[in-house]
Amino acid sequence: MNENLIDLTDLGLSEEELFTHVENSAADAEKITAPRYSYWRSVLRVFFRKKINTVILLILAFLVVFSFVYPIFSGYDATANVIVEGGKNLNPSDAMDKYGHNIHWILGSGPAGESVFDKLWSGSRISLALAFVCAIINMTIGVVIGAVWGFSKKFDIIMTEVYNIVGNVPYILLISVIVMILTASFWSMVFALTLTGWLGIAYFIRTQVIIIRDREYNLASRCLGTSTMRIAIKNILPFMVSVIVTLAATEIPSYISYEAFLSYIGLQMSDMSLGKIIERASASMFTPGRELQFWAPVAVASVITVVLYVVGQNLGDASDPRTHM
């Protein structure tokens, strides 16, 4: 008798515990034993693996808080004109001497005697809000239509022609006609930017869907009788998440840039956005003592767009399941 074998009677277990007949379960046989995998948890894990991302996210949080929370308390009024003798267009040190040493005056005062710092954050709030609203609308419409565009061959023929034609209508023209018809308010700007803005996104998504649609594993899945809806949701959507996030990363900053561009050529909203501040202050670009009025909004616009872009790109990388290993 082999000494390594255990005598079952020593374990002191009942007959039922030792030997039980296990039924053949079809459901259990299908289960795959693997470590627990949560997609979004893995995305976060990969995202924070890079130390730089934490830093950039902190900068972004700082910018968002300043843009959305600070204006509530700053009491900045875009239409106000401060009547204090010699209180306009001051450089930071003069402004602080004049109005007191607090955070409002660290960038000096503007042409209406207002605080440049307060104006700056109120402007970036409007610009950011515009960018987020436009991005949400355009991305939603663009992704849905792009997915259908990629799947349906009939729709493809029509939409490609529409894309070719609308692509040739000058964008500035479309926006200015809308601004002309409606008033130049925040929401008419949103309408102008989203009227055809989704088309480019839809075209991009369509190309991606076509690439993934005809991959071998989808052909195999179709051969096995999977419905189109299930293929779309289970097989294609996970691949698209990283594409969509990466696209959003370029879209959001691009609206801020585009709004600045439109403001500079004269198609402004009635609200004081970053672009409008830059345009209004462009004369003081090289004026001694007033440079900050111009360069501060330019710098904030650049930092906001670059940070948003980098966060989005890295989040896009992290949301690609192939990086989760």
Add this chain to the structure above:
Amino acid sequence: MTKYLLKRIVLGLLSVVVVVAIVMILIFTFTDREKIFNGDGIYTKMSNNDREMYKYSQWEKYGYLDYVQYTDYLMALAKSGEITEETRADAAKIARKVDGNSGVVAEYVAKFKEHYEAQGYKVLYLDAKMLTPTKLALGGKQQYFAYKDTPIINRMFSFFGRLVNIDNIHYVEDDIEDRGLTFTLYDPVYNTEDGTGEVVEKKFSPAIMGNGTRHKYLLYFDSRFPYIHQNLVTIRLGTSYSVNRNVDVFDTMVQTQGAYVQSTMTYPTGLTESSADDLHTATYSSAGTHLSTPILSDRFTDDYTNVSPYRQNKSRLGYSFVIGVIASILAYCVGLPIGILMARKKDKLLDKIGTFYIIFIIACPSLAYIFMVQALGRAAGLPHYFDLMKETPLMYILPIVSLAMPSIANLMKWLRRYMIDQMNSDYVKFARSGGLTEGEIFRKHIFKNAAIPIIHGIPGSILSSLVGAIITEKIYYVPGVGNMLTNAIALYDNAVIVGLTLFYALISITAIILGDILMSIVDPRISFSSKAR
């Protein structure tokens, strides 16, 4: 290939027509037509009924509507012999109020109304505006007319119909002698004898001249780029209302700008003086003008007296094109080598610096970095804006750099991507196992394949310089074509908007087709013929 290309061109032109239709609908039906008068000085000076009449006459001129005045209707009736001259004169005396007419006037007023309402016109009677019960207000005379809005489809036909004009000897409607074209080997502009005005054979310079045509010189040579010029075919994109009043959009783009350049020249009569007139641009004015105006009869021997002056600076299109083309060349010269290096030294320092640059340019608003370039250039002592009076080559540097920066980033990004994608392909591994050096593999194998999509964009980047750069031109005060569209929009100059849209659409379609052709020439694997290889 030819069949495919023809199909592409026809489809392209079709989509251009659709684009123009969309834009026409957008601006002619959705925008307020009163707005075109916003910047019009004549309109502001007029008042009451005169202003209304001026509005309708301008709307007719710019194709909004068809408008007939009561007096013109009577004139036409008199001309056709339906009514006598006396009846016409009587019927023309309309009363101050519409119901104040009687007798023959009332009869023709009713006839006019009936005649035009039957054709779908709207008939309007503007009662006199009185200052006092007996005295008319300024411009308050009573008016009677009919108008009908022109449908978009008719506007489209007339727009495309006018697009290309070929000068012919029946252009001049006046009664003139010797209509026809003459070919001369000795251009009179260079060969007119001082004092006598006789043409002698001094300087050889062939030219084709016309009589009865709009332009006197149809084909000629001069010392300005591109040395041979023609006036036979002119392109009409639409007459400007407010941007450059009464001048065609295309002319606005190609006319030289700036101060006059004077030189000693001999007019056809033999008068020699210092002048900026370019006699080659002479167009027909109207019968007998040169005889009735002494200043013209001293200089000209025929009625081709409308001449434009020589100016010292380039045209709008010239500036945009020069800056755009040099910027494209610079972008390819800088972007391609750096892109290749980034791919070769993947994940090394150079690649990281390059990636940072790409992110900065893509994410940052273009306004921001153009301003930064301007500030840096100013600090370095470069001229930071365009001064037409003192043009130097240095003025071009900053606009060119600003314009090249995004193209460089774009080229770097895509070339790096394509090259890295190619680096893992089997043919590269095969080449390496065959013993080729890394340099050879990159130069001869990877680059050739990776450059194909890049080559597709070359015609686009060159042609798009004809469209101009809005921001760059605005920041550096470049008098180019880039700001024409925004100006036209700001001033509600609808004809200019439509003309420019057509121009832009044609350029973008040409660029795509040329890109495809170029790609199929470079890469023999790409074939556009329908037959499979």
